[in-house]
Amino acid sequence: MKLITKNSDYAIRAISYLSGKKKPAAVSEMSRELKIPGPFLRKILQILNAEGILSSNRGKNGGFTIAVPPDKIRLTDIMLIFQEPIKPGECLIKKNPCPELGNCLLRSRLNSIKMMVERELYSITLDTLIER
């Protein structure tokens, strides 16, 4: 079970990188600096742009800039963009409702763990991840 995928991870690094700059940074530059494969990073940045977290400038000397201050971006925001949301497990409650024994109890325990994790992730804003 992976908490965070590379998608999200790279997205966060990219945002961190951009948070230090005023001028737009191009994919080529960021790919070089952050050591992230160019085409992949590009796709990620395009998505972040579409989500309104970054803004983009096309054409020569173009690139991406931050559109939302990092202290307004939560870790869950990023993860929800790039990953499947947290689920206790496959939802088989309706189809396969705990036959006689113990599945409901399991579900409720897992659900509380899920909520705990979500609460934690929600509490983390990106500004707290950027070293100065």
Place this chain on the structure above:
Amino acid sequence: MKLITKNSDYAIRAISYLSGKKKPAAVSEMSRELKIPGPFLRKILQILNAEGILSSNRGKNGGFTIAVPPDKIRLTDIMLIFQEPIKPGECLIKKNPCPELGNCLLRSRLNSIKMMVERELYSITLDTLIER
């Protein structure tokens, strides 16, 4: 992100089921009662047997019985058998060490969440999941 997979889920249901019985239960019976696909359940039970959690009797009137009391089986035991262990994310720390900015901070936050989850899962023993 799925906390628990069907593998583990079914394993737990099967153990719950067996905990109520003295005589061996065959796959066919359990498949019927628990509404779990036969061949899949069979594979799961064979693994639990190999792990020493169940024991098996071959031949006619054979089947599976519990070999370890449910209060000695932790949720993590089951999950480690059937799923990938919890990881904060792909381990790219060595190859791709937080270039200038914020990845180490992210890792440490994720790691503490990971440990929190593991602690919770470890604290759950199967006897607490069985309704009487």
Place this chain on the structure above:
DNA sequence: TTATAATGATACCAAGACAGTATCATTAGC
């Protein structure tokens, strides 16, 4: 005004985990 350097949009491919099936071999009881 044209070459060029950038993004927009999108289609495509590969690996790995998960979910499940199928089959042949072996064993034990009646």
Place this chain on the structure above:
DNA sequence: GCTAATGATACTGTCTTGGTATCATTATAA
């Protein structure tokens, strides 16, 4: 010795993740 069970193991399909590739569009600068 038939039959009902497990042992062992190989195989298939699907989904998510991780990534590549390509064509179209836009803006700048010479």
